[in-house]
Amino acid sequence: MHILFLTDNFPPEVNAPASRTFEHCREWVNAGHRVTVITCAPNFPQGKVFSGYRNSFWQRETMDGIEVCRVWTYITANEGFVRRTLDYVSYMAMAVPASLRIAKPDVVIATSPQFFTACAGYLVGGLRRVPFIFELRDLWPESIRAVGAMKQSRVLDWLEKVELFLYRQATAVVSVTHSFKQNLDRRGIDPAKIFVVTNGADLSRFAPRPKDAELEEALGLKGKFVAGYIGTHGLAHALETLLDAARLLREAGRDDIHLLFLGDGASKAALRERAQELELTNVTFLDSVSKADVVRYWSLLDVSVIHLRNTDLFRTVIPSKLFECMAMGIPVLHGVRGESADIVNKERVGLTFEPENAEELRDKLVELSGNPDLRRQLAANCVEAAHKFDRAHLAQRMLQIVSDHVPGANAGQNIN
Structure with missing residues (x-):
């Protein structure tokens, strides 16, 4: 199975979305599947491209067997609603055409918290005629209201309509909390298509140790x-x-x-x-x-x-x-x-x-x-x-969910 994963955070960035995506993809590669990630030049959270990288239209590398394709984005620090939105939209605009340069996947997964990545996943799924799975890490744009980053407005109301559209169009939604699943259920999303795979830790790296x-x-x-x-x-x-x-x-x-x-x-x-x-x-x-x-x-x-x-x-x-x-x-x-x-x-x-x-x-x-x-x-x-x-076990659970929604796939075998 060839899995295409869209995310704007990926190592060497060290935030939670980057870690979860990398560790899941690594386990899927170890299970015999092909995994391609479309991301951007690492820059979070300071908005400065990491040493050894450049903000160019196309870069490729391999990390632990994962094929990583990096596209140009508008880069800014993790502050300011308008600039961050430009960052998100530019990723969507570049990721969609970039996906056409990659061998046809069997499924596309796109992860929040910002749903412009999910928009890209929906578009890529339609263009490549493969299932689109929405990984739900945050209730965006509701979180914008929660932190006061933007006042109530028609823009936020419109964004919420797009959010609900994406949930409905997704073949499956993988939520990181049971509360998110309940939220979507209350808002009319079919609970049968919503699955929960919580966050976890890589027990091979995080373990008790004496003070340094x-x-x-x-x-x-x-x-x-x-x-x-x-x-x-x-x-x-x-x-x-x-x-x-x-x-x-x-x-x-x-x-x-x-x-x-x-x-x-x-x-x-x-x-x-x-x-x-x-x-x-x-x-x-x-x-x-x-x-x-x-x-x-x-x-x-x-x-x-x-x-x-x-x-x-x-x-x-x-x-x-x-x-x-x-x-x-x-x-x-x-x-x-x-x-x-x-x-x-x-x-x-x-x-x-x-x-x-x-x-x-x-x-x-x-x-x-x-x-x-x-x-x-x-x-x-x-x-x-x-x-x-244990992240390894959680990755296998998500892989099974993905496989269940790809016609002819088998979580335990590489059918590429």
Whole structure:
């Protein structure tokens, strides 16, 4: 089976969509299938093309057996609705004709969060006369409203109509959460065509390990209780709450508790400024690191903080870093309501707190820092629960769903 996958995020980018797509495609190649990915020059989230790449109309490379085709796009940083939309639309405009340069696939998969990629998938599916599968990672454009990136408008109303059209036209929809499936069901999409394959972690790469002594020394963290946020610093994450908790800890004389931020995003500069204004000596900001190095930084954490803005929409999401925390055996302080909090509580891998409540976050940090027995138990629960979210198994589940919707395909054999 020849699978064509459309995504505007792919390694060497290290965000959640890039990781999920790469790890799934790698497993499908290992299962004997041909996989071609159409993406763009790696540039997320700073809007700068990575070293060794160029923003050209056509580049090809092979990564772990995956055929990767990169097309030109309008590149901008992960900020500003209009510019980001131009970025998304340019990818769609280039990916569709680029697909005609590739041997005919048996199926095309297009992934959100931005659905212009899904638009491209629908068009390519029609042009090549093959099934189109929509991988649903985010309820876009509803998420635009949730973070206040754009006011209510006819444009958003029109985008939602296009969104529903794409769901209806897709041969199947693969959602990353059960809440998304329920949302589509309520909006009139046939539930029989919606399948759930959650995010997970690559257990061959994420596993418990001792603290990296060299990094710990270099960052001045030796002897500190380290709480870390690793990931995109975006509008949706409301990381000001973590800075407020750091301020409260400093005022309480708890300089032994240190907050580490690793990543980039639209809010990064403002967060740095705020930390300087508050004179927070118990906070460290680090830029993104390579996929290979990120586990070294995970190892520094005594607890991981996961946080999203306190809106109803984010009750439906499951931050993918939750599964990486489990795999690393790192307890979680979870400031997200809904389905993801249910996982934290059910698997007993951490403690939950109210989103955007800095006082409660402070209290939970103090509680965990003073209770090593609780941390050890939570860490053990993390490792046990991680096996339920092994990316290799999840990739096989999605492959079976794809195969079931391709006439004559078989998930266990290469029929190319």
